[in-house]
Amino acid sequence: MDLAEELATKQRSISVAEFFEKNKHLLGFDSPTRGIITTIKEAVDNSLDACEEAEVLPDIYVGIKRTEKDVYRIIVEDNGPGIVPKQVPFVFGKLLYGSRFHQIKQSRGQQGIGISAAVLYAQLTTGIPATVISRTGHTSKANRFLIMIKTEVNEPQVLEQEEIDWDRMHGTRVEIEFKSSLAAKKRLLDYLRYTAVVNPHARIRADIDGEKFNFERGSDETIIPPKAIAPHPHGIEFGTLKRMAEASSLKLKEFLIEGFSRVGDKNADEIIGMSGLKPDRKAQGLKTEELKKLLDAMQTVQVPPPPASQCLSPIGEDKIVAGIDKEFQLDFVRSRTRKSQVFSGHPFIVEAAIGYGGKLESEGPAQILRFANRVPLLYQQGACLITNAASQVNWKAYNLSQQGIPIGPVLILVHVASTNVPFTSESKDAVAAIPEIEKEIILVLQELGRELKNYISRRDKNKQQEERARAVCSILPDIAEKVADIVGKPVPDTTSLEAQIMRKVVVKKKVSNGKVLISVNNYTKHPASLTIYNMSEDSASDAKPKPDFVDKIGDEYNKLWKVEISPESSWKTEYSGNSHGTVSVRGVEEKLLVVVDII
Numbered sequence: 001m002d003l004a005e006e007l008a009t010k011q012r013s014i015s016v017a018e019f020f021e022k023n024k025h026l027l028g029f030d031s032p033t034r035g036i037i038t039t040i041k042e043a044v045d046n047s048l049d050a051c052e053e054a055e056v057l058p059d060i061y062v063g064i065k066r067t068e069k070d071v072y073r074i075i076v077e078d079n080g081p082g083i084v085p086k087q088v089p090f091v092f093g094k095l096l097y098g099s100r101f102h103q104i105k106q107s108r109g110q111q112g113i114g115i116s117a118a119v120l121y122a123q124l125t126t127g128i129p130a131t132v133i134s135r136t137g138h139t140s141k142a143n144r145f146l147i148m149i150k151t152e153v154n155e156p157q158v159l160e161q162e163e164i165d166w167d168r169m170h171g172t173r174v175e176i177e178f179k180s181s182l183a184a185k186k187r188l189l190d191y192l193r194y195t196a197v198v199n200p201h202a203r204i205r206a207d208i209d210g211e212k213f214n215f216e217r218g219s220d221e222t223i224i225p226p227k228a229i230a231p232h233p234h235g236i237e238f239g240t241l242k243r244m245a246e247a248s249s250l251k252l253k254e255f256l257i258e259g260f261s262r263v264g265d266k267n268a269d270e271i272i273g274m275s276g277l278k279p280d281r282k283a284q285g286l287k288t289e290e291l292k293k294l295l296d297a298m299q300t301v302q303v304p305p306p307p308a309s310q311c312l313s314p315i316g317e318d319k320i321v322a323g324i325d326k327e328f329q330l331d332f333v334r335s336r337t338r339k340s341q342v343f344s345g346h347p348f349i350v351e352a353a354i355g356y357g358g359k360l361e362s363e364g365p366a367q368i369l370r371f372a373n374r375v376p377l378l379y380q381q382g383a384c385l386i387t388n389a390a391s392q393v394n395w396k397a398y399n400l401s402q403q404g405i406p407i408g409p410v411l412i413l414v415h416v417a418s419t420n421v422p423f424t425s426e427s428k429d430a431v432a433a434i435p436e437i438e439k440e441i442i443l444v445l446q447e448l449g450r451e452l453k454n455y456i457s458r459r460d461k462n463k464q465q466e467e468r469a470r471a472v473c474s475i476l477p478d479i480a481e482k483v484a485d486i487v488g489k490p491v492p493d494t495t496s497l498e499a500q501i502m503r504k505v506v507v508k509k510k511v512s513n514g515k516v517l518i519s520v521n522n523y524t525k526h527p528a529s530l531t532i533y534n535m536s537e538d539s540a541s542d543a544k545p546k547p548d549f550v551d552k553i554g555d556e557y558n559k560l561w562k563v564e565i566s567p568e569s570s571w572k573t574e575y576s577g578n579s580h581g582t583v584s585v586r587g588v589e590e591k592l593l594v595v596v597d598i599i
């Protein structure tokens with residue numbers, strides 16, 4: 001037989017499920033250990049996306065249970081809007097089925113592969129179907145499904161479906177069982193922790209083979225869900241334009257205005273004029289050559305950038321700082337959200353934070369936290385644009401040593417938010433090298449680097465001053481004693497002088513002529529807040545200042561005064577009674593508590 005004919009007998013189409021069954025590494029299932037993280041990541045991403053769309057504060061449960069020697073059951077449950085029963089088999093049992101692929105807006109999920117790939121991986125390694133429970137909030141019961149994927153045709157197979165009672169009013173629970181190990185537990189915890197940092201509105205509880213972890217909310221504000229926008233004329237490609245034109249019944253001008261973002265009356269006329277096409281032509285039926293001319297004109301005519309504020313949802317400077325403060329306790333944190341920019345017609349925003357000190361390792365390389373559309377990126381750090389851009393910054397200019405990335409107790413967080421995050425592969429591990437994004441990352445890190453430099457030099461200066469002051473103070477009492485001896489006078493009290501040198505606040509209480517005199521000297525460079533409490537209602541043992549004490553008694557009844565004392569100034573008062581009338585001076589003196597805070 002002729003070879004071509006022989007080959008022809010073997011040629012057949014491959015279903016996408018078969019393809020990914022063989023190429024599971026492309027979807028982040030390259031090893032059993034990684035499989036567990038990928039599955040949780042995909043399911044949690046879906047939960048967060050769904051809650052965001054429904055504008056509810058996410059309450060997510062993640063469970064991992066070992067069921068056999070090397071088999072683990074992974075459970076992810078959310079309080080999102082749920083999935084209508086008709087759709088459940090497709091969401092979990094068909095690859096490339098999802099709601100986000102055709103929408104131009106920031107979302108964690110894009111391709112409609114994520115969770116079905118996990119179902120595929122489970123049936124490949126254990127043959128166990130996925131269990132899905134979902135309730136939409138309109139129904140009194142939830143639906144429970146057992147689902148598998150018919151790989152040869154990439155279609156769902158429902159093994160069981162029943163109505164059940166479920167204590168969640170709405171939401172989705174998925175259980176997937178596959179061969180794995182908990183070798184990557186640390187990375188998994190990192191994933192959950194970093195997810196909590198950039199989603200401070202989410203509450204995540206986890207039970208990892210019996211060990212419980214809680215990531216509480218840092219904010220009770222729901223995120224305003226990003227809205228989908230039409231494609232931008234500068235970001236459109238020939239194939240998409242052709243498909244859109246063929247599906248349209250509009251005339252060219254309306255087609256441009258309605259089909260694309262930021263195209264108005266004026267620039268639609270300009271595009272049509274430049275393309276040389278007649279304005280009364282319909283979009284449908286344009287020939288290939290005509291479409292090419294139209295595309296050229298669309299990409300040449302000036303059109304304002306896409307409306308990023310609608311379709312993107314950056315985390316925001318305050319929330320990033322709050323998220324970092326919640327999960328890492330550092331000495332310094334600053335964050336910046338840049339203005340939106342565009343690459344190939346896709347809007348994007350870069351935001352970043354820099355943290356310093358605290359419990360960060362002081363010797364090793366900086367810790368880099370990479371995020372894309374609020375999802376932590378855990379693998380392929382070296383191949384990611386974020387790492388690369390961070391290495392291009394001249395950190396030495398900000399007093400940090402560097403080997404590519406900075407060395408020392410530094411934390412760098414970078415978040416890229418876009419309607420189309422350019423990942424290097426379907427497993428969404430690393431951001432691809434797009435010059436426009438690279439430039440924004442470098443700029444934001446330089447800006448934060450300058451702030452860190454200011455902080456470090458201020459801190460070093462303060463430390464130096466303090467050391468000098470301490471040295472002077474240590475010899476002051478000796479000098480006072482010697483001078484007193486020489487001039488034959490009593491040894492003076494040097495405490496005020498020491499306080500002045502050490503830049504402290506000095507409070508003095510004195511009883512004289514039936515009155516309590518309180519004087520305060522603020523030698524610091526910051527305002528000091530002084531609160532005086534009347535302790536006469538409390539027992540004597542309670543009247544000792546303890547760290548938690550001030551809050552406990554800080555009601556209006558006990559509070560006598562609160563004053564602010566400006567930097568490097570003093571304040572005096574005298575006191576002779578309380579709100580009940582006159583009390584014995586000695587008694588009052590013992591029961592006046594003076595608390596000073598440097599603001």
Ligand SMILES: Nc1ncnc2c1ncn2[C@@H]1O[C@H](COP(=O)(O)OP(=O)(O)OP(=O)(O)O)[C@@H](O)[C@H]1O
Pocket residue numbers: 042046047050078080081082083091097098099100101108109110111112113114115116172
């Ligand atoms: N927990 C959930 N609650 C509500 N809808 C969900 C949930 N999980 C998945 N979905 C729906 O199922 C679709 C498919 O999910 P899937 O994880 O396969 O892909 P995706 O998240 O859209 O994209 P990607 O492949 O990039 O992760 C989603 O687009 C969403 O509409």
